[in-house]
Amino acid sequence: MRIIAMSLCLLVSGTFGAQASEGERVQIKGEIIDTWCYYSGVMGGPDAVTGSAHHTCALWCSAGGIPVGLLAEDGTVYMVLKIKGDANSAGGDTQLNLASHEITADGILYKRDGLNYLVVEKVVTDHGITNLNHEDYGPIPGFAIPDPTK
């Protein structure tokens, strides 16, 4: 029976498609965000999981290998696959150094199955952290900043 099952497995193997797609050169201004917190709502609404309020968590997630995205001014999210020649999109230093920063990115946009993917060839401008929302939301999550009195 196991031989039959293995044979069936071999028969269905190798049937997946694979395709590289055409890209489009774009220039996008937006914030480098942690996509899991943004998409899942695990820490709250989208306005709370961006900017200075969420900066420490953005560092944790970026270092933890969660994909980073570029949240454009119009609300579109671009999943960043490579940035300034660094293809280490799972915890790499380049993306970690840009956590929560607003940047103007020049690169190639790819689209597939409803998601946008971006290869950032050049950070034209690093505007730094411009979304100063920590006064509005406090640290997100609440334990991001350790209590200095303890």
Add this chain to the structure above:
Amino acid sequence: MKRLIMILAALASPAMAQDFSDGSEAKTWNLYGESPARFEAKVVDILCEMTGDCAAECGGGTRQLGLLRRADDVLVFPNKNAQAAFSGAVVELAPFCGKEVEVDGLLITDPDLGAKHIYLVQKIRNLCDAEWTAANRWTKEWAKANPEAKGKGPWFRRDPRIKAQIAAHGYTGIGPEAEKPFIKEWFE
């Protein structure tokens, strides 16, 4: 014209209407937009898949990995592993690079935010294997890679790169000195 519309609708329907919850044993995270999803897929290097810029062994754990779903050829993007520890899915999927697998976890869908085919992977197995691997190895792999950071508390409080960032730029990123009044007031 009516016939053409019906044909187009039939062609489009598998991707639009498919339900992947059958047989799923995924645990809920009580997230808005989550749905259990168990499906067969091939583990791919997303950068390679999209652009043709490929690396050996899918980058060996450095690149984001995708799940090319067998049923509809959709590229699913696993953003998260099964641990509540700010950890992604690449470490869990990297050993399966290029392999055909079955995964179980949660799909996240939120049209308002553009979340589509986003996935939290909870377990994975080779397509022809009976045994599942839990997608919770990230913290152990981090500990192996960071022996100097051994100590109490969660990894993200001990990670050298994160500590260096916070020392240089503060918890809010505006600078340690600049954020002092905010922190003082916040904890008063």
